[in-house]
Amino acid sequence: MTVDPYETLGLTKSATPDDIKKAYRKLVRTSHPDLHPDDAGAEARFKAIAAAHDLLKNPDTRARFDAGEIDGAGAERPQRQYYRDFAEAGGNPYQQRHGFERHVDPADIFAEILRQRTRQDSDDFSGHGYSAPGSDLRYALEVPFLDAARGGEMRITLPDGASLAVRIPQGAHDGQTLRLRGKGGPGFGGGAPGDALITLSVSQHPVFRRIGDDVFVTLPITIDEAILGGKVTAPTISGPVNLTIPKGASSGRVLRLRGRGVAHQGGKTAGDQLVDLKIVTPPEIDGSLRDFLTEWRKTHSHDPRVDLLNEAAS
Structure with missing residues (x-):
């Protein structure tokens, strides 16, 4: 099914960049x-929203989508060719300037093209005035998560055994198609070579998760860090940073590291990193901690489930 990024964001093609944001x-x-967290379809909807935003906020990809060069997922649209494209080639008996007679079967046009291509084996295409660009070749490339986020370079092996360097742009996303001009099939009769179209598949990361330009990470913290607060070290896609845990933090609280998400080449802004706190108890509970909590429980009656139970009963 064709995805329209404007429709996904509830916009029209006249939307301004501010409207998109x-x-x-x-x-x-x-x-x-x-x-x-209780909405099973939230992640799928958000992925579609983030992909639409990524495409439309970039003036280049938005212009290419509006022109029909790429689809709503950012993939290249195949170029369509008709017999009229070939009719303008020199030496073709069905050239447009001769007119198209009603009694001519369109299949004859393609048969004539095939005959001219066959004669090329024994003669130069240029002698017949026929030339055509080479075909585009498609490849699939799996990219590590951090290489997609930070940019890098990889190599793919071509059918003839040669290798081709592929520059992964900063902020590349899953399903994105890169075009390498002139790296496709050879042209005919002096025509230009086709392009190599490389569709990226971004692998998952054991620590980071990406939605749009934001990066998510679950950060374990101790009981004392949750209660007393303090500074801890948190991983980001650009390296570890210091993070302040506020006093009284609970599991599930999300802290935001602005600008620590995914950036794009030439972009002035980057996404954020969202840190989901998770309190982890010690692997072994010693006697002093157990005795303290036992006495503390006697004088404190805080129940964090009261509101939940009341809402469930209403």
């Missing part, structure tokens, strides 16, 4: 999986 931020609040 506002629509994205509004939809994030209603579809972000971390904000709606």
Whole structure:
């Protein structure tokens, strides 16, 4: 099914960049999986919203989509050719300037093209005035998560055994197609070679998870860090950073590291990293901690489930 990024964001093609940003931020609040953990469809909706925002916020990809060069997922659209394209080639008896007679079967046109291509084996195409660009070749490339986020270079092996260097742009996303001009099939009769179209598949990471330009990580903290607060070290896609845990933090609280998400080449802004705190108890509970909590429980009656039970009963 064709995806229309404008429709996904509830916009029209006349939307301004500010309209796109506002629509994205509004939809994030209603579809972000971390904000709606009980909504099974939230992550799928948010991925579609993030992909639409990524395409439309970039003036180049938005212009290419509007021109029909790429689809809503950012993949290249195949170029369509008709017999009229070949009719303008020199030496073709069905050239457009001769007119197209009603009694001519269109299949004859293609048969004539095939005959001319066959005669090329014994003669130069240029002698017949026929030339055509080479075909585009498609490849699939699996990219490590961090290489896609930070950019890098990889190599693919071509059918003839040669290798081709592929530059992975910073901020590359799953399903994105890269075009390498002139690296496809050879042209005919002096025609230009085709292009290599490389579709990226971004592998999962054991620590980081990406939605749009934001990066998510679950950070374990100790009981004392949760109660007393303090500074801890947190991983980001650009390296470890210091993070302040506020006093009284609970599991599930999300802290935001602004600008520590995914950036794009030439982009002035980057996404954020969202840190989901998770309290982890010690592997062994010693006697002093057990005795302290036993006495503490006697004088403290805090029940964090009261509101939940009341809402369930209403």
